[in-house]
Amino acid sequence: MPFPAVFDGTGSSPALIDSRLLINRDQEHGKSSLLALDSATGKTLWETPRPGFFSSYATPILWRRGPTSDVVLSGSYRVVGYDLNTGHERWSARGTEALSVCATPVVDADYLYFMSYSFGGGKVQTYR
Numbered sequence: 001m002p003f004p005a006v007f008d009g010t011g012s013s014p015a016l017i018d019s020r021l022l023i024n025r026d027q028e029h030g031k032s033s034l035l036a037l038d039s040a041t042g043k044t045l046w047e048t049p050r051p052g053f054f055s056s057y058a059t060p061i062l063w064r065r066g067p068t069s070d071v072v073l074s075g076s077y078r079v080v081g082y083d084l085n086t087g088h089e090r091w092s093a094r095g096t097e098a099l100s101v102c103a104t105p106v107v108d109a110d111y112l113y114f115m116s117y118s119f120g121g122g123k124v125q126t127y128r
Contacts, residue, residue: 012024012057012059017071018062019039020038020045020084021036022037023036023060024058024060024073025050026053026056026076027055028054032052032054032075033047033048033049034047034087045087046086046087047087048082048087052076053076054076055075056073058073058102058103060072061104061105061106063081069084070083070084071087072107072114074103074114075101077094077096078092078095079093079096079105079112079114095114097116
């Protein structure tokens with residue numbers, strides 16, 4: 001697997017979720033993606049391109065809501081929920097800044113929390 005082109009080096013961690021190794025591959029030059037590998041074999045299960053995401057150091061997380069399981073990943077300008085089994089984008093929410101998104105989203109029983117630094121004037125948004 002080629003090493004991605006990134007602005008400040010790597011910083012995200014792979015996440016082991018339901019027998020899938022999920023890797024944030026956001027990078028410059030339009031080659032960003034979210035990659036899911038079978039943790040037992042190393043074979044690619046899916047890879048979802050992330051055009052417009054050129055810098056992110058966040059780690060993918062799992063957000064379960066009833067029967068729905070989303071992989072959530074923050075990146076340039078927005079946070080996105082992907083179907084755990086297929087990698088298809090289900091939803092997105094704007095609110096992160098453009099470069100060097102570092103904070104990994106967190107969840108509790110009811111809410112998803114995501115954050116990013118701002119140069120001022122940003123509002124806190126909540127999603128359920």
